[in-house]
Amino acid sequence: MQYLVCKFGGSSVATSEKIQQIVKILEQNPLRRCVVLSAPGKAPSYPVKVTDLLITATKKVLAGEDCSQEIRQITDRFTSIYRPLNLPEEIIQKILSDIDRRLSSDKSHPGKFRDLVVASGEDINSQLFAEYLNLLGMKASYISPLQAGLIVTPVFGDAQPIPDVSLKLASLKRLIPDQILVFPGFFGYTADGDVATFSRGGSDLTGSILAEALDVSEYENWTDVDGIFSAHPQMVDSPAQIQALTYREMRELSYIGFNVLHEEAVRPVMRKKIPIRLRNTNNIKNEGTLVVTERLPSQRDIIxxxxxxxxxxxxxxxxxxxxxxxxxxxxxxxxxxxxxxxxxxxxxxxxxxxxxxxxxxxxxxxxxxxxxxxxxxxxxxxxxxxxxxxxxxxxxxxxxxxxxxxxxxxxxxxxxxxxxxxxxxxxxxxxxxxxxxxxxxxxxxxxxxxxxxx
Structure with a gap:
């Protein structure tokens, strides 16, 4: 399939301006039809990530403490992003009300409760973004992982996709030609219908799973850096950007120090030899780093x-x-x-x-x-x-x-x-x-x- 899956990390969805930048990226290439979103990360006026606020709120609730301060910061954060984009207030508040529902749910299993609440950052952001795209006249649908069939193991906080998950998600192929699919990252549902999150940074894995299921031509992973460099910028001044490397080379680099992609996100795309392209949301002109099965022998021996x-x-x-x-x-x-x-x-x-x-x-x-x-x-x-x-x-x-x-x-x-x-x-x-x-x-x-x- 010629379409692309695009995953946008927390820094790429942190402000109204970043959301508008994503729209530009989607408009630049109409084949970008499946979007995976993280929860908003840090921003100049917001030093704490939404996911971290949700984790703190969960701990307080389980300890019988008041978490109203964290919830207020979370709702203010989403409002600060989507209100300047002219998304109707009633839509914003209706979607945000889901946080209260989750916080009032059963707490007898702390792991289940934690994952249900913590996953709301990605879920709410995806619903709001889909509404914003439709407001702009770009036909889009929020896709629930439950309805789509993203079934995972019941290991709360460290879930894994079940072996045949790509077959269940393949039904999305019939939707993608007519609209943009907006899919929340970081979590799936167990066979019993409970929310279960991947390990931290698991939105990368969500994007990879969808890329395999949709059999796309490329999986784009958008962050706040231009790609992968030949050495860490904190160790070497202005290291060279790597234009292309193999899955195996990326695995070797990420083993020690190169935290460029969730370590489990490579496997699904490797199975179908789908390239991964790591790109910078803030620098669209840079083509990023391409991760492939094999690279040209004329390129560097040492990557x-x-x-x-x-x-x-x-x-x-x-x-x-x-x-x-x-x-x-x-x-x-x-x-x-x-x-x-x-x-x-x-x-x-x-x-x-x-x-x-x-x-x-x-x-x-x-x-x-x-x-x-x-x-x-x-x-x-x-x-x-x-x-x-x-x-x-x-x-x-x-x-x-x-x-x-x-x-x-x-x-x-x-x-x-x-x-x-x-x-x-x-x-x-x-x-x-x-x-x-x-x-x-x-x-x-x-x-x-x-x-x-x-």
Whole structure:
């Protein structure tokens, strides 16, 4: 199908002017027939996102506290956006009244209640926007996820679409030629008819699900940045914008530091090889970054440098460890039993390290880990280290290019950065270095200069 699905994030719907900008974008290309909206994000006069206000209101209600201040801020926010656009007051107030209905609903299941209330930001915004489009003479319909068939698992706050959800949503194909479909992001309905939200940022996933179901030519994701850059702008001055990269490269970049798209949003479009285009609502002339199955081999071998901090390591030393069957499995099972996930597990002949995101550790966790490992595996020594940053050199060209590891290691050495750990997966699409967090900015700058200066 030649149509496009367009998802607009919180910053893109934050003010009246931003809503008018969306209209311009839709008018620019009549094939943009399915619009997915987030709840309004921060704006100059509104420092708190609507979703955060709804979360606070939910917590207060469940605690038996008054939430009238938050609800007033939410209703004022929507009114400040749509009243200047001349949307009739009675329409605005009628749609906003749904918040009170949700707040007065059953609270016996806190998770269900939370999701019902928190999802109202996207739902109300989508209804108001559809009304505004019709006011302008652009035929549009608000599409309820329940009526459309966006069925999700009953995991409140972290729902997933059911396996055949795209088949249920495919009936929307008959509507799209005649009108613009306005669909709220971030949530679906369980088989029992309860609202269940995706994890935060889940509007990206909604757009991806619809792109697959409608079999569109492209999924546009509109935010407040021009696209994906070859390094984080906070680490490197004016990094180059990436024109095109593969789904696999984006996944590698987003794993460490590049929060460009909800991590689960890639899978639905990958199944049908639908391109994703990341674009800037405020800069329509910029074509953004295209994410595709395969890119031209003439483009850069190295596509980007990503980094992230807040990691720690547990390193075990044991003589003849390599002869002890099941040692690695038993080590990782200790972390699993403590409900901890690991990032990397580099090893030597008589040593092995487990790299973790240290944010998941509770105060007593480190002592418990060391004690359990000592009792069950009896290593000769255990060493822990905190304040580790991971730097990743990413690109499909790594598979064929010789000497990238040596080139990167030399650049880090010249910059005075000590390498604590090196890891390269079997896909050979990325090389990950573990370094001191104090050297993170220096390391990213050195690698960017090495691979992108020309």
């Amino acid at each position: 980007g440098i990503a980094s992230g901090s807040g990691y720690c390591s547990f390193t075990l030393y044991k003589f003849l460890m390599n002869r002890e069957k099941g040692f690695g499995r038993r080590l990782l099972s200790i972390f699993e039993d403590m409900d901890l996930s690991y990032e990397h597990c580099p090893s030597g002949v008589d040593n092995i390290s487990v790299i973790l995101d240290q944010d998941q550790l509770k105060p007593e966790a480190v002592n418990n880990i060391i004690r359990t490992i000592t009792e069950e595996l009896k290593p000769d020594d255990i060493r822990t280290e905190f304040g580790i940053s991971l730097i990743s050199v990413v690109g499909e060209g790594l598979i064929h290019k010789i000497g990238v590891l040596a080139q990167a290691a030399k650049a880090l050495s010249s910059a005075g950065v000590n390498i604590k750990m090196i890891n390269q997966g079997s896909s050979e699409m990325s090389i990950i270095f573990g370094i001191d967090t104090s050297d993170e900015r220096k390391a990213v700058s050195a690698l960017y200069k090495e691979f992108f200066s020309n």
